Amino acid sequence: MMTWLALLVLVVTDCTSTILMVKGVRDIGKFTIFPIHKLPKLIHRVVTDLRVVLGIFNMTIAFFMLIFLLLYADISFVWPATALTEPINMLSSKFILKERVTRLRWFSMVFIFLGVTLISIN
Numbered sequence: 001m002m003t004w005l006a007l008l009v010l011v012v013t014d015c016t017s018t019i020l021m022v023k024g025v026r027d028i029g030k031f032t033i034f035p036i037h038k039l040p041k042l043i044h045r046v047v048t049d050l051r052v053v054l055g056i057f058n059m060t061i062a063f064f065m066l067i068f069l070l071l072y073a074d075i076s077f078v079w080p081a082t083a084l085t086e087p088i089n090m091l092s093s094k095f096i097l098k099e100r101v102t103r104l105r106w107f108s109m110v111f112i113f114l115g116v117t118l119i120s121i122n
Contacts (some may be wrong), residue, residue: 010065017058024051
């Protein structure tokens with residue numbers, strides 16, 4: 001039960017971090033690290049953006065949940081199970097970020113769910 005709870009926390013925080021980071025970086029706008037003298041201003045804009053900071057925080061939680069899972073569950077279960085983030089990120093990109101998602105990507109989501117279901121069977 002703890003394994004599934006940790007996996008749920010990992011998936012939710014990983015997906016949340018992805019959406020927050022994308023929205024934060026897109027709000028900052030297109031940027032380049034050249035010329036190099038503009039780099040400090042860019043770094044300041046990134047590290048002071050609330051969405052980016054919250055994204056990093058969520059990514060940190062997801063990382064520690066992954067470490068916890070690797071300590072207490074088989075990697076043959078943990079690593080494929082983390083693929084659950086992919087369909088959730090795809091749903092989020094479609095409905096939150098309003099991106100176009102092709103039929104082939106929707107179809108691929110079925111295989112991810114089937115794979116996770118198969119590895120979760122003892």
